Structures are given as C-alpha cells and as structure tokens.
Amino acid sequence: MNVFYEDLPETLKINGKEYPIITDFREWIRFSDMLKSDLQPQYKLEFLAEMFLEDTPDLYTEEGIEEVMDSITSFLSLEALEFPDQYSGELEEVEEFDEKPEEVEYKDATEKKAIYYEQDAPYIISAFRREYQVNLLSVPYMHWWEFRILLDGLSEESQIKKRIYWRTCDVSKMEKKERMEILKIRRSITIPEEEYVSDEDIGNAFM
Template structure:
C-alpha cells in the first residue's frame, strides 16, 4: 500500500526488473477500460492496442507487459488489505460505468472538488481513482453507486424493497465489468 500524502505516484511499471513508462492520465485508463469492454475488437487486437499504453519502449514479453498494465489499472497499491482480499474473492456486480455515468462523474468532480475533468490538462489515474473513492456519500454519483450495490432481498419493508428495485432498474448498467474483470480480460 502506498500513502498518497507522501509517496510519489508511479509513472512506470516494472517488468523483469526494468522500468517502463506508461500513460498516466485518467482519460487514458478510461479509454483502456473501453477498449477491453468493446465486443467488436478481437482479443488479439485488444492485446496489440493495449501496448499503446507504453508510450516509449514496450516490454518484450507481452504476457508480463499485460500483467503490468493490469497492476497499474487496478491501482492495487492504493487498496487496503481488505479491499485487496475482496478483489480476489467472489465477483461483485459493477456499480460504476464510465460511459453511462460520465455526466455524474463530471458533475461530482466539479461539485465536490472544483475540478473540470474536461478542461484539466492532466490528472494522474491513481489520483482520479482516489478522488472517486473519497466522494461524499450524498453526491448523486455515490447515491447511484449505492443503489446499484444494494441487495433488495435484505430489505424487509415491501414498499422500500420495491422502490429500490425500481431505482435499480432505471439506473442499471448495461453489461459492464468491474476493474478486476476488465484487467483479467487479457490474461
């Protein structure tokens, strides 16, 4: 785990003991997720395209290069031990879609942090992820995510259970993977 308050954010990944610079802007990694989720692109073409996230030299071993991209994408060092264990456990349903929730993401960053994600020159992907995680629970994006994560079968009140199910149906994510599934799509 790293401490964002004093540890530098990575600009490179390590493959076989060598450092390889990678794209670090949050837009690049949202595009990475879109690439992986695109059913119209073959697995072979996805692997070839993913190598573009290495702006300079690419590691010679494609499998190790993809594992390194997965490490960067999942931002594992930012996760607590509990979050890392959950990543390795049973899959959870996705609660966020970069495409379907784009307006809510833009709004949340503007409202909560005063950051204009459209006009900002660069925002490191790991900082973006940390800011997403730290959004207050009462912002509309976090409310959408909470409704998607809710398990209506655990709600005893029939009217409330029906209300939550209706909301879930309205904001349901058209099939999309969570970060771990996206990262594992290559391997």
C-alpha cells in the first residue's frame, strides 16, 4: 500500500468481507487500554463489537474471533505499510541483578516495548504540539495510521523519542558507566510486563 495515492483504510477485511470500523486514534488507544483491563470477556466482546460501524463479524466462535483479531492486529501495527512496529513489540526482561547490586547482568530482547500511551501521553501531546502544531487534546479527528506515522516522524530530540531510545537501545556494546545510566533510566520509565498489551494478549482477551 502507498499512502501517497491510496486512502487510509476505513475497513477491516475478514473472511473476504469488508467491515467499516472506527479509525480515530483515540479509540484505538482506548481499545488497547480495554484489552489490558480486568473486564470480563463478554464485556470486552461488546466493546470490540462497537468498533464496527455497520455489520459485525462473527465474534462468538473460536475461528471467528481468531480471524477478527488477526485483522485487528494487522490494522494496529500498520502491517500493510510494512511499518516498523517498534511501539507494540512484546517486552522481555532486559536486565537481571546478581548478588552484587553494582554488577548488572543484561540481555537484550529481540523486541522491547517502546511506548506506553498512558504513561507517555504528556510527552506525545507536547511533541505533536511543538513539532506539528497539532493539539491532540482537541483535534476533531485523526486516523490511527496518521497518528502512528506522525509519532514515528517526531525528532530524535523530542522527549518521547528519547524515552523510546532508552527503552529499546542495545546496551551490550556500551561502556559500563553509560550502560548503567541507561539501565537506571530504563527501569524508571518501563511498566511491568503485565501492564501492557502484547499480540498474544490481543488474541487471548476474548477467550
């Protein structure tokens, strides 16, 4: 897909049928929050159904929900653009402490969770306001994909991009002092694993 001459998607294709969906970025952030909440599965299904504007696909069989969640995951990650989805990778433990607190053993995960929308909201809002003159608190509408593209395009000097760097950078080749500083920052801005949504969580939320 080429966004220069193709419209951003307004539907999900499920079992060969197009289903119109809500596309505003706020609703997809809210959707992610819903997935990690302690709502009962039936209420999550009701929330999911409300993301569809007209017909609702099969949400009540294992095969049906699997097809829906595959499409949801693809839409969330901008898969059609082959987008580098650094913002939804599954977080893995990145450091462990041995018996000596000053000595740190570490291992870099293949993917690390780069962004937490609730925690990072002030930094995202301020960066959009400063760099794009867009007020995310009052903008009437912004497509989820546009939001993600603009988020990725923020300058490396923005606080949100620095936070993403601190969470995801490879510390294995750094000098010890720099590595310790990065790991200290990383621990202070990283949410425990159970508090964010992975692709597996998306699939399991309705089971």
